[in-house]
Amino acid sequence: SAVISQKPSRDICQRGTSLTIQCQVDSQVTMMFWYRQQPGQSLTLIATANQGSEATYESGFVIDKFPISRPNLTFSTLTVSNMSPEDSSIYLCSVEAITSGRSETQYFGPGTRLLVL
């Protein structure tokens, strides 16, 4: 299994500022993802964090707004830039891990609850 921790667990920020969320995994993983879960809504994939190269963003998400770093196989950061109240959401880090040989499982971190005033 993979244990994922995220920092901060929650934050309240002023509009126009930026927040960097950290994701740490206790084992090396190939795939790391960042999701957003807006109030009362389901999860939406923001991007796939690629080790050693630029992240792959989904439609509607851009690097200038959500820059992502992944310096190694156990760590990634997501920055929410120039925040507005619409960015209030839970941000989740997720990894794909190999378990039991070929079996693959997806694990999620506990999330970062962000409120933008």
Place this chain on the structure above:
Amino acid sequence: AQSVTQLGSHVSVSEGALVLLRCNYSSSVPPYLFWYVQYPNQGLQLLLKYTSAATLVKGINGFEAEFKKSETSFHLTKPSAHMSDAAEYFCAVSFSGGYQKVTFGTGTKLQVIP
């Protein structure tokens, strides 16, 4: 585009009763299908997944789901609800063969009444 529809944003069952959470997908090709559970103030946890092997998939905590191609459904069931099953459940679909490009449904909150 791939999508999943979860019927019922809230479902209430009595403790010991059958749990049935509905999920339908839209696809012209065989998908990978998942059910996740999110307990209050916790991250998502994979319950089970369908990857084109057996159509009846057994997961953790006594849950299972059956893939029905003719109905494009992947409903989640559990014979007897327990209080600890109270959580939000998400159905999800992917065509990538893995966990990339996973699309989640809107979720169903399960309430278990003692």
